[in-house]
Amino acid sequence: MKLFRSCSNPGVLLAAIAFAMAGSARTLAAEPDGQAQSAALVAKMSLTEKVAQLQSGAPADPRLGIAAYDWWSEGLHGIARNGYATVFPQAIGLAASWDTALLQQVGTAVSTEARAKFNAIGAGKDHPRYAGLSIWSPNINIFRDPRWGRGQETYGEDPYLTGRLAVGFIQGIQGDDPAHPRAIATPKHFVVHSGPEPGRHGFDVDVSPHDLEATYLPAFRAAITEGKAGSVMCAYNALHGTPVCADDALLTTLLRHDWGFQGYVVSDCDAIDDMTRFHYFKSDNAQSSAAAVRAGTDLDCGTAYADLIDAVHKGYVDEPVLDTSLTRLFAARYRLGEWGGATDAYARIGMDQVDSPAHQQLALQAAIESMVLLKNDHDVLPLHKGMRLAVIGPNADTVETLEANYHGTASAPITPLQGLRERFGAQYISYAQGAPIAQGVPVPIPETALRNDASSLAGLRGEYFDRTDFNGSPAATRTDRVIDFDWDSVPPIHGLTANKYAVRWTGQLVPPGPGDYTLAIHVDRCFDCAGHDPVRLYVDGRKVIDDSGDDTHLQASLHFADTHPRAIRLELVHSGQDQGIRLQWLAPSQAQWAAADAAAKQADAIVAFVGLSPDVEGEELKVEVPGFNGGDRTDIGLPSTQQALLEHLAGGGKPLIVVLMSGSAVALNWAHDHADAILAAWYPGQSGGEAIARVLAGDDDPGGRLPVTFYHSVRDLPPFVSYAMQGRTYRYFAGTPLYAFGYGMSYTHFAYADPALSSTQIKAGDPLQISATVRNDGKRDGDEVVQVYLDAPGQPLAPCHALVGFQRVHLAAGESRRVRFELSPRLLSSVDAQGQRAVEAGHYRLFVGGGQPGYGVGVNADFTVTGHQALPR
Template sequence: MNIFRPTVIMSVLLVMGGVAVFKAHAFPSTPDDRTQAVALVAKMTLAEKISQTQSSAPAIPRLGVAAYDWWSEGLHGIARNGYATVFPQAIGLAASWNPNLLDRVGTTVSTEARAKFNAAGAGHDHVRYDGLTIWSPNINIFRDPRWGRGQETYGEDPYLTGQLAVSFIHGIQGDDPDHPRAIATPKHLVVHSGPESGRHGFDVAVSPYDFEATYTPAFRAAITEGHADSVMCAYNALHGTPVCADAALLTTLLRHDWGFKGYIVSDCDAVDDMTKFHHFKPDNAQSSAAAIQAGTDLDCGNAYADLLEAVHKGYVKESIIDAALTRLFAARYKLGEWGTNGSDSYARIGLDRVDSPAHRQLALQAALESMVLLKNAHGTLPFRDGMHLAVIGPNADTLETLEANYHGTARAPITPLQGLRQRFGAQRISYAQGSPIADGVPVPIPETALRTTAHAGLLGQYFDNLDFNGTPRLTRTDRVIDFDWDHVAPADNMRADRYAVRWSGELIPPGPGDYTLAIHVDRCFDCAGHDPVRLYIDGRKVIDNDGDDKPMQATLHIADMHPRAIRLELIHSGQDQGVRLQWLAPAQAQLAEAKAVAQRADAVVAFVGLSPDVEGEELKIDAPGFHGGDRTDIALPVAQQKVLEQIAASGKPLVVVLMSGSAVALNWAQAHADAILAAWYPGEMGGLAVAQTLAGDYNPGGRLPVTFYRATDELPPFVSYAMQGRTYRYFSGTPLYPFGYGLSYTHFAYSQPQLSSVELQAGASLTVSATVRNDGDRSGDEVVQVYLDAPDSALAPRHTLVGFRRVHLAAAETRRVSFELAPRQLSTVDVSGHRNVDAGHYRLFVGGGQPGDSEGVAATFVITGHEALPH
C-alpha cells in the first residue's frame, strides 16, 4: 500500500455568487492516516472492534488507544462543556447572509474545541463534549415555521443553506485537510424537519423532484465544496427504508456520486429506532447489521453492541466492521489525537482562547449582522439620545433567549435590558415584564419583584459544601435567579461539581391574585440523580424536590401587595446545569404594571416572541399553540398580544423586538407598531447588539432567511414533505415578510445590469453584474441578491436564489458587484429528479430582495442546447 498521498490545502476564491469556495491544490504528505488505521484495527479482537463502533468508545490500554467520546456539539459555539463564546443561534447567523462571518464563527468554535481538548491532553481520555468531532452544522431545510428545531438551521433556501454550510465547515476544519482543527458533521441526512413528536419513526415518501430540488443540494455542497469529513444520518425513513440503513443514499449517492471519503454517524439512538419504531428489523443485531452494511460507521448509542451477535449469526461480515473502523480511526489520526511530536500548531491553543476578548467582539459583530429591520414607520428608529425608554416584555431580560439551544455557557451575557441600560443610561430605562411567553409557561421572576434590603434581587450565599455549614465562600446580591452553570462553578474559587446556594429576600407581588411559583433546573439527561431544591415563602416550604423529574411548582393566592419572605435553596452534587426561579403572575397585575411604565416613557420597546422553553427538540410541553417542541399556531401567543395592545394604548411610539428561532405572524404589530426588529436568539452579546441597533450606532443589514407567513392556515399540512405551497419558491400567497427581506437606515439603488452573454450554450457559466449605490446619508450593509426565473413549467419555483453578497457602502458610495454563475446555478430539475441545464428564455434579477419585493434590475438571456448534471 502506498503510504504517500496527496494533501489538499485550501485557498479562497470569490466566485459562485460571491461566496467563499475552496479550491484544492495537491502536495505530498506522510504518514498515511488510513494505513495507520488499518494496522491498528488489525490488532483488535472482534469485541474490541465492536466497542469502537459506538460513540462512547472505551480505551484499549494494550494498544495505547485512549477512550474517546465522539459526541461534541458546536452549532453556534462549543456546547455543553462549560464556558464558551455563545454566538447567535444558527438561524440568526443565517440572517447575516455573510459566509465570511460563518467561516470566522466556525474557526472560533473549533479553536475553543481545541483549547478544551488540549486541556485534557493528546493521548488522554476525552469524555463527551470534550472532543474534536463536532456534530454541526444542522443544514436541514426549514420547510415549515412550526418545526421547533428550525432555529438550528440556516433557513428555507437550499442555496443559501449550502453556501453558509460550506463556510462554516471550512471554519471548523481549517485549511489543512490532512490535519483539521476539528471535524464538522453536517446533519441530518436527509429530508428531516419535523414534526418532533413522530421523529423517531416517520417515513417520508418525498417526490424525486423535491428530493433533488430542495432536500439534497445543501448536503451536496457541504461535501463537494465544503469537504466535510463526517455526516450524520437522520432518524426518519425514506420510502420505507430508515436513512441510516439506506445504502442507495449513504453509499451510492454520498460516497460514490459525491465523493465523500469520511465517516457517517447515526443520529442518537437512530439504529435502536430502526427496531423499536420503524419495525425495520426484529432486533438490534439485524438493525445494526443493516446500518453498518449501508455505510453507517458509528452508532450514537449502544445498539451496535449487538454487532457481536450479528457477526456470529452471519448477518454481517467482520470485514464490514473493519472498513467502518478504518474510517473512524483514520479520522482520529488526522485530528492528531495521539500527538504529533511537537509539530502541531493546534497544540499551543490554550484555555485563554475560550471566550477571549476577540471572540466576544466577534459574537457582538455576529449579533449585529443578524439584526433584521422589518418596519420603520416615520423614521422612528434610530432612537435619539436622552429619550426615556420603557422596556417591556417576557424576553427583555432572560438568559435562555440569548443562549437558545445546543449552547455553551456564556461567561458574561448581556440581556436586552442590560444592553439598553448600558447604552442609554440606567436612569433612562424603566422595565416591566408584562406577560409570560405563553399561557401556562413560567418565566423567570423579574428583578422588579425581588428585593433584598435596598437592592433589587435576592441575597445569595454560596457554600463550598452540601449542607450550608460554616461561612459562605461568597455572598452577593443576584438581580434575578436565572443561571446557566453547565460544567462551571457559580463563582470563582468554587468547585463546579459540589456546592450549595441559598437565596433569600422578599417577593414583591405587582398585584393581588393567584401566583404559580416554579423552579426550573436543566436536568442532565443521562446521569444518576439530580440536584435537590427547596423553596420557602414566609418560612413555609412550598416546593421540596429531592432530585426527581416531577414538576416543581406551587400555586399561592396573594390577596395584597405586601412583601413576602422568600428563600430558595439549591444543592448541587451532580451534572445538572443551573437554576431558574420562575413564576406565572396574574395577567391583570402584569398588564397594569406594563401600562404604568409605558405612560412614563417617551417610547416603548417591547421584547416579545418565543423561547427555547416552547420551541426546540422534543420538548415536554403542551401549552396553547405549542406541542412537543413544535408550534401548532404561528401567531404571537395571546398573552403577549394582549400586552402589546395594552401598551400601544398609551399612544407612545412602539418598537417591537422579536426574539425567536422562527417566523412569527406579527400581523397586529405590522399594522400598529411604529418599528419592528427581528433579533432572533442573539447570543451572549445580543443585548448590546440590540441596543446599538436601536440607537443607530449600527445600521441593520440582516435579511430574512425564512418567509414570514400571515397565518397557520396558509400552510400545507405539517406532516407533508411536499414543497408545493412552502417557502418563497413555491408559496403563491402574499407573505407578511418575504424571504430575503430587510430594511436599513439608509437607501440603496441599483442600475446598469450587465451579462457576459445574452445567449449561452448549456453547460457554460454566466457572469452577471450591477451597480449598487448608497443613496442615503449614513453608511450601511446591503445584501445584494440574485434570483433566476426559469421558463415556466408545472414544477418551476417562482424564483430561485443563485447568488448573494453582503457589501458595506459608505454614504453616496457606488460599487459594481459581479457574480459568476456556474451551470448548477442555472439548472432546473425535472419530474424524475434529474438536474439539467435546458434551453429556453431566462431572467435574472439583481436587487436587495426578491423580484417585486425590492429595488433591483433585471436582465434576460437565452440558453441553447441541453446539459445533464450529476446528482
C-alpha cells in the same frame, strides 16, 4: 490480507508493518490520510474490541494504547455543554447575516475553542463527551415549515443560502489543512428531516424525486463536494420505507460514489435502536445494526452496535465490513492528531482562546449582522439620545433567549434590558415584564418583584457554599438581581468547584398586585447521568416546593391578597451534573399590565421584547400548552398572552417598537399594522443585548435579511407532516407573505443600475457572469445584501424564483460599488419530475437587487440558453 490491500506503496506498507510490530496506537507518525495507521491498528483488534470502538462512547483499550474518546461534541453556535465558551447567535440568526465570511470566522472560533478544551485534557488522554474534536454541526436541514421547533438550528428555507453558509462554517471548523483538521464538522441530519418532533423516531418520508433533488439534497452536496466535511450524520427518519441510516443508496451510492465523500457517517443518537423499536425495520438490534453498518453508517451514537458481536456470529454481517468502518474512524482520529506529536500545529492553542476578547468581539459583530429591520414607520428608529424608554416584555431580561439551544455557557451574558441601560443610561430606562411567553409557561421572576432584605436592592441575597450543605459560613455572598443562571459545567462563582456546591437565596418577593400566582423552579436536568440537584423553596417560612431531583414538585400555587412583601428562601444543592437554575412564576395578567402601565407612563417610547423562547420551541420538548406541542408550534402567531400585552400597550398612544426574539418566523400581523417599528433579533447570543441596543440607537445599520418566509397564518401552509414542497417557502408559495424571504430594511436606502451579462445567449452547460452597480443613496453608512434570483419561465416544476447569488456589502453614504457574480451550470439548471437535473433551453430572467423580485429594488437582465446539458447528481 486486509492490511496489505490497504497499503498502496512500499513506504506505506513498511510503515504499517512497523506500527504492527510496535503494538501501540501512539508509535507511528501520522500519514496524510491516516488510512495506513488505521488499517494496521484495526488488523490487531479482536471482534469485541472492534465493536466497542464502533460506538460513540468508545472506551480506552490499554492493550492497543487507545485512549477513551467520546465522539459526541456540539458546536452549532459555539462549543456546547462543556463549560464556558463564546456563545454566538443561534444558527438561524447567523443565517440572517447572509455573510459567508462571518460564518467561516465563527466556525474557526468554535473549533479553536474545541482545540483549547481538548488540549487542556491533553493529547493521548481520555476525552469524555463534549470534549472532543468531532463536532456534530452544522444542522443544514431545510426549514420548510415554521412550525418545526428545531428550525432555529438551521440556516433557513433556501437550499442555496443554506449550502453557501454551510460551506463557510465547515471550512472554518476544519481549517485549511485536510491532513490535519482543527476539528471535524458533521453536517446533519442526512436527509429530508425537519419535523414534526413528536413521532420523529419512526416517521417515513415519501418525498418526490423532484423535491428530493431540488430542495433537500443541494445543501448536503455543497457541504461534501465543496466544504469537504469530514463526517455526516444520518437522520432518524426513513425515506421511502428505508431508515436513512440503513439506506445504501443514500450512504454509499450517492454520498460516497456520486459525491466522493471520504469521511465517516455517524447515526443520530439512538437512530439504530429506533430502526428496531419504532420503524419495525428489523426484529432486533443485531439485524438493525448489521443493516446500518452494511449501508455505510460507521459509528453508532448509542449502544445498539453492541449487538454487532451477535450479528457477526449469526452471519448478518461479515467482520470485514466492520473493519471498513473502523478504518474510517481511526483514520479520522489520526488526522485530528489525537495522540499528539512534535509537529502538532494546534498544540499551542490554550484556554486563553476560550471566550477570548477577539471571540467576544466576533460574537457582538455576528449579533449585529443578524438583526433584521422589518418595519420603521416615520423613521421612529434610530432612537434618540435622551429619550426615556419603557422596556417591557417577557424576553427583555432572560438568559435563555440569548443562548437558545445547543449552547455553551456564556460567561457574561448581556440581556436586552442590560444592553439598553448601558447604551442609553439606566436613569432613562423603566422596566416591566408584562406577560409570560405563553399561557401556562412560567418565566423568570423579574428584578422588580425581588428585594434583598438587608439593602432593599433589586434581587435576592445569595450565599454560596463550597460544600453540599448549608452549615457554617458561606464562601461568598452577593446580591443576585434575578435567579436565571446557566451553570453548565462551571462554578457559580470564582473559587468554587463546578461539581460540588450549595446556594441559598433569601429576601423578599413583592407581588405587583393581588391574585393567584404560580411559583416554579426550573432546573436544566442533565440527561444520561446519575443524580439530580435537589431544590427547595420557602415562602413566609413555609416550604412550598421540595424536590429531590425527580421534577415532580417544581411548582406551587399561591394566592396573595395584597402587595405586602413575602419572605422568600430558595435552596439549591448541586451534587449532580444539572446545569443551572431559574426562579420563575406565572403572575396575574392584570398585575403584570399595571406594572407595564407604570413603566410606560414614565417613557417617551415603548420597546417591547416579545416572541418565543427555547422553553417552547426546540428539540422534543415536554410542553403542551395552547399553540405548542412537543417542541413544535401548532399556531405561528404571537402567543395570546403577548398579543394582549401589545394591544394593551398601544392604547397609551406612545410609539411602540417591537423587538421579536425567536428561533423562527412569527406571524406579527397586528404589529405589522399597528406597531411603529419591528426588529427581528432572533436568539442573539451572549452579546445580544448590546447588539440590539446598538442597532436601536443607530450605532450600527440593521443589515440582516430574512432567511425564512414570514407567513400570515398556518392557513397559508400545507399540512406539517407533508414533505411536498408545493406551497412552501418563497420558492413554491403562491400567496402573499407577511414578510418575504430575503427582506430587510435599512436606516439608509440603496439603488441599482447598469446590469450586464457576459452574454445574452449561452449554450447549455456554460457558465454565465452578471454584474450590476449598487449605490447607497442615503445619508448614513449601511449594509446591503445584494441578491440574485433566477426566473425560468417555461420550466413546469421550476420555483417561482430561485436564489443563485448573494453578497453582503458595506457602503458609505453616497458610495457605489460594482458587484459581480459567477453563475455555474448547476445554478442555471432545473430538475424534472424524475429528479434529473439539467440545463434546459429557454428564455430566462435574472434579478439583481435588495430582495426578491417584487419585494426589493433592483434591475433585470434577460438571457437565452440553447441546447440541453444533463448534470450529475
